Amino acid sequence: MSVADHERITSEFGAKSTAREVVADHDLTGAKAIVTGGASGIGVETARALAEAGAEVMLAVRNREAGEAAAADINRTAEGRASVGLLDLSDLNSVGAFVRSWDDRPLNILVNNAGVMACPQSYTAQDLEMQVGTNHFGHFLLTVGLARALMNGAEEGRNARVVSLSSIGHRRSGMLWDDVHYQNRAYDKWEAYGQSKTANALFAVGFDVRFADLGVNANAVMPGGIMTPLQRHLPREEMIAAGWMDENGKVNDRFKTTEQGASTSAWAAVGDELEGVGGLYLEHCAQARPWSQENPFEGVMPHAIDPEAAERLWILSEETTGASL
Numbered sequence: 628m629s630v631a632d633h634e635r636i637t638s639e640f641g642a643k644s645t646a647r648e649v650v651a652d653h654d655l656t657g658a659k660a661i662v663t664g665g666a667s668g669i670g671v672e673t674a675r676a677l678a679e680a681g682a683e684v685m686l687a688v689r690n691r692e693a694g695e696a697a698a699a700d701i702n703r704t705a706e707g708r709a710s711v712g713l714l715d716l717s718d719l720n721s722v723g724a725f726v727r728s729w730d731d732r733p734l735n736i737l738v739n740n741a742g743v744m745a746c747p748q749s750y751t752a753q754d755l756e757m758q759v760g761t762n763h764f765g766h767f768l769l770t771v772g773l774a775r776a777l778m779n780g781a782e783e784g785r786n787a788r789v790v791s792l793s794s795i796g797h798r799r800s801g802m803l804w805d806d807v808h809y810q811n812r813a814y815d816k817w818e819a820y821g822q823s824k825t826a827n828a829l830f831a832v833g834f835d836v837r838f839a840d841l842g843v844n845a846n847a848v849m850p851g852g853i854m855t856p857l858q859r860h861l862p863r864e865e866m867i868a869a870g871w872m873d874e875n876g877k878v879n880d881r882f883k884t885t886e887q888g889a890s891t892s893a894w895a896a897v898g899d900e901l902e903g904v905g906g907l908y909l910e911h912c913a914q915a916r917p918w919s920q921e922n923p924f925e926g927v928m929p930h931a932i933d934p935e936a937a938e939r940l941w942i943l944s945e946e947t948t949g950a951s952l
Contacts, residue, residue: 636900640912642851646676646889649912653897656681659734659780660896661773663714663766664741666693669850671701672889673738677896678705682736687714687725716741716765718752719948726772734776736896738790739766739827748814755947756808758819763826764947766791770834771950774843781842786903789845790895791831793908793931797824798918801930802940825931828908830944832937835905837952844905846895847931849915850888908932 640649660677664670665686678684678701686709688694694711701709712728715721742762751760770777770789780787799821806812809819828847835845894912895901908915908927918926930936945951 635914635916636904636907637913638894638898638900640890640894642883642911643887644890644912645884645886646672646893647679647886649890649893650676650680650897653680655897658682658736659732660684660736660738661687661712661729661734662738662740663687663716663769666690666697669885669888669892670738670740671697672885673740673892673896674709675701675705676889676893677736678702678708680897681708683708683710685710685712687712687741689713689715714741714769716769717743717757717761719765719768720752722765722768723772726769729773729776731775731779733780734773735780735782735787736790737770737773737777737788738792738892738896739770740790740792740892741766742792742823744796745816745820747816748809748819750808754808756819758816759807759823759826762823763830764944766827767830767944768948768950770830770845771948771952774838774952777838777843778841786839787843788896788901789831789834789843790892791827791834791845791847792892793827793831793847793849794820794824795849795910795924795926796821797828797931798923798928799824801825802829802936804939807943826940828927828931829933829937829940831908832906832932832934833941836934836937837941839903839905844901844903846901846905847908848891848895849908849910849925849927850891851883851910906932 660682662670662674665674666688674684674686686694698709698711714725743758749757755764777787800818803822831845831847891909891912915927918928
């Protein structure tokens with residue numbers, strides 16, 4: 628179902644709901660899920676909520692030790708349903724190895740949660756700009772590689788789901804078609820982040836066009852502002868200047884806890900309101916409204932859900948990663 632086919636979708640949950648509250652009435656027994664970046668931040672809370680609801684959840688992580696610690700913590704309340712798989716999204720060879728290890732086993736939920744934000748200029752193993760290379764191209768290859776598994780995970784009366792983590796940061800930049808990887812332009816860490824988050828949203832549009840009729844839907848999620856390891860590259864002074872925290876370290880009241888930040892990902896993964904619906908940009912457990920200057924920290928800009936841009940990005944992504952349907 629396309630965006631134009633329905634009224635704005637909402638739920639009983641909101642900005643301060645937690646992932647556990649979202650999944651509370653869902654029995655996910657027997658479901659298989661993968662959460663990238665599941666060792667920390669909202670990734671671990673998304674994985675925890677799904678596992679406690681009965682799903683078997685693989686934490687796809689770069690650091691096995693951190694992943695094992697997170698899985699052990701989840702398994703204290705999830706009866707051993709969390710496991711760990713090695714995945715480095717900044718290396719397409721690692722992505723390919725992960726896909727081959729999963730093979731075509733049924734997969735019901737894929738949460739593309741991992742990411743890097745505002746890092747110094749650097750490049751992936753395949754010489755892609757680090758932010759778009761990790762946040763988008765790595766996840767593109769992963770998801771296309773797992774497409775058959777997702778189709779195998781679709782059940783009668785319920786589609787499999789892909790959740791693509793975007794951000795309000797998408798407002799900082801559309802796709803830089805003339806120089807996606809900053810080979811010939813001055814690097815701007817926030818512009819590069821914005822491009823990668825626009826790509827995450829466009830990916831959901833492009834994927835849903837191709838797979839909705841095959842039993843798999845994809846939606847993009849803006850989780851909100853949350854203090855997590857995602858901020859690892861930001862000096863404290865920069866976060867104070869941005870108003871994220873005060874000089875005493877008190878976080879802005881607009882920010883969410885990690886449990887609250889994981890709620891929209893959880894809703895995108897299980898919400899009945901989204902059954903058979905894809906290509907949307909979601910926030911606060913609802914379909915986002917259009918972005919406006921009056922409320923600059925919420926909403927979606929047209930360039931992040933533009934079907935023509937999504938198609939152009941899909942073609943570029945196939946060329947870049949070698950993945951094809």
